[in-house]
Amino acid sequence: MSAPLPVPTPAVSAEAEEFWAATAEGRLLLRRCDDCGTVIWYPRAHCPACGSQRTSWTQASGKGTVYTFTVVHRSMLEGFRDALPYVIAYVELEEGPRVLTNVVDCDPASVEVGMPVSVVFHDTGTGRALFRFRPA
Amino acid sequence: MSIRGKAFIAGAFEHPLREIPDRSTHQVVAEVALGALADAGLSLSDVDGYFCDASLGFGPLSMVDYLGIHPTHVDSTETGGSSYVVHVGHAAEAIAAGSCSVALVAMAGRPRSTAMRRPTVDEPTPDAVFESLWGMSGAVNGYALAATRHMHEFGTTSAQLAEVKVAASLHAQHNPNAFLPKPVTVEEVLDSPMISSPLHRQDCCVVTDGGGAVVVVSPEVARQLGRTSVKVLGHGETVKHADNGRIDLTYTGAVVSGPRAFEEAGVTPADIDYASIYDSFTITVIETIEDLGFCAKGEGGRFVSDGALVAPDGRLPFNTDGGGLCNNHPSNRGGMTKIIEAVRQLRGEAHEAVQVPDCTIALAHGTGGSIGTRMGSATLILGTADA
Incomplete structure (x- = not known):
């Protein structure tokens, strides 16, 4: 039986401070452009679609589908090394962006492209949580 | 200009x-x-x-x-x-x-003799914050994500990916300096340990000083x-990235660098006698040959499955030094060795077993960073003095 996935603490930039604060409350935030409506990922202060600097936070549904994934069988990373095999995936959120993450709470061999997933939060113990996904 | x-x-x-x-x-x-x-x-x-x-x-x-x-x-x-x-x-x-x-x-x-040192930065880049949390252990995971998606959309198989390694290994046997000079079969590639699905150990390039x-x-x-x-005929470069979370892992920056290089050189993919294609992983080659126009998008797996990459007689003889998959990937950066083998081919100085006859126009393509997030792509077209 492998160990659970480690929950590393993210470094927090000024642009993403509210994002990480919300994860501690179990909310997944997305930055959205006030001018053209584009949903922005990864979080940043300006809109890469139209160049506007008027952007604000919106709450995501936390639902998505697996765009692609890999089952990792060899890892050099401390902690992750003990949790093999584990799944890294791009999950396409309902709101559009494809976010890099882990798919958890299931047999890695059961993960498929297109599989519906929903967000779960793993507490880092530092006032921030990691957004991961499990089969919906 | x-x-x-x-x-x-x-x-x-x-x-x-x-x-x-x-x-x-x-x-x-x-x-x-x-x-x-x-x-x-x-x-x-x-x-x-x-x-x-x-x-x-x-x-x-x-x-x-x-x-x-x-x-x-x-x-x-x-x-x-x-x-x-x-x-x-x-x-x-x-x-x-x-x-x-x-x-x-x-x-x-x-990198083989020293732990790979990355530049230390005081402040992580905004993208790295969101990509460093999930257990990405080296470049292989990002390329594996691309391979899974390519297989899903186009029906590419692990056996087809393995054909890329097989062709490189057939070339490496003639290179006395190659790190892995022994020819391998599709079965041996598929039987090698899974590193990050669907990529096996033998889908990965070597780590060499x-x-x-x-x-x-x-x-x-x-x-x-x-x-x-050797005459420089044309060049193209770009950075392809995560595109505001709309990343598409089925293509590379070669869709931009390739056409620019071909246009400047005044040639087409059909004119290329020899190609050095960056081969950090087998999937890198499959996507790149599609993006450079050697076959249609999605057809890369089928294109390589009948020995097309094997010199000197394949339709697209590639990486005749054994490539990054078998010969050399110094500093975890393979662009230089890609250029050098193209120069050898155009000078008629490749090993006689893999020298492409009458090689007059060659292509060298470099890939940097990760296909899974953001990457540099550069295409160089070279020719003999009278090309």
Whole structure:
């Protein structure tokens, strides 16, 4: 039986401070452009679609589908090394962006492209949580 | 301004070693630089342009000092493994613009002998914050994500990916310096340990110490040299990235760099006699040959499955030195060795078992960073002097 996935603490930039604060409350935030409506990922202060600097936070549904994934069988990373095999995936959120993450709470061999997933939060113990996904 | 015919590769040198525990990386750079200059019939004092990546201390500053050269043009564009393909293009532009006439492009690294050192930064980049949390252990995971999606959309199979490794290994058996000189079969690739699905160990390139260098010169300098020079015909470069979370993992930056290089060179994919295709992983080759137009998007797996990549008789002879998959991937950056083997082919100096007959136009393509997030892509088209 492998160990659970480690929950590393993210470094927090000024642009993403509210994002990480919300994860501690179990909310997944997305930055959205006030001018053209584009949903922005990864979080940043300006809109890469139209160049506007008027952007604000919106709450995501936390639902998505697996765009692609890999089952990792060899890892050099401390902690992750003990949790093999584990799944890294791009999950396409309902709101559009494809976010890099882990798919958890299931047999890695059961993960498929297109599989519906929903967000779960793993507490880092530092006032921030990691957004991961499990089969919906 | 087109660079077509404005610059020539007059010298090329690949370091013969694959494990170098007992020298400094600066020393290895000097060895390949001197090797390439000697190949061209030039010396350090002739060099007035220097091109390098940013891994050895303030771009060119430390190495220019160490080598003792006095350049009037320097460039340390850093796009990972594609850097040196970019550099040859930039060297040709600098020569065409008159800012130098003998450009030295040199690189080396020793990842096999030293833990891979990454530049330390005080503040992580905004993208890294969101990508470093999920257990990405080296480049393989990002390429595996691309391979899964390519298989899903186009029906590409693991056996088709393995054909890329098989072709490289058939070439490597003729290279006495190759790190993995033994031919392998599709079954052996599929039976090798799974690293990050769907990529097996033998879908991955080697980790080697070493380096390489080329010398790019003006037509006037090339004419004065006794050595056969290779003409720079065209070049294209780009950065392909995560595109605001809309990343599409089924294509690479070659969709931009390739057409630009072909247009500048005035040739088409059908004109390419030999291709050096960056082969960090087998999937890198499949996606790149599609994006360069050697086959339709999604057809890469089927294209390689009948020996198309095997020299000298395949439809697209590739990586006749054994490539990054079997020969050499110095400093975890394969762009330089891609250029060097293309130069060997155009000079008729590849091993006779893999020399493409009448090789007059060759392509060298570099890939840097990660196909899974953001990558540099650079395409170089080279020809014989009369091409």
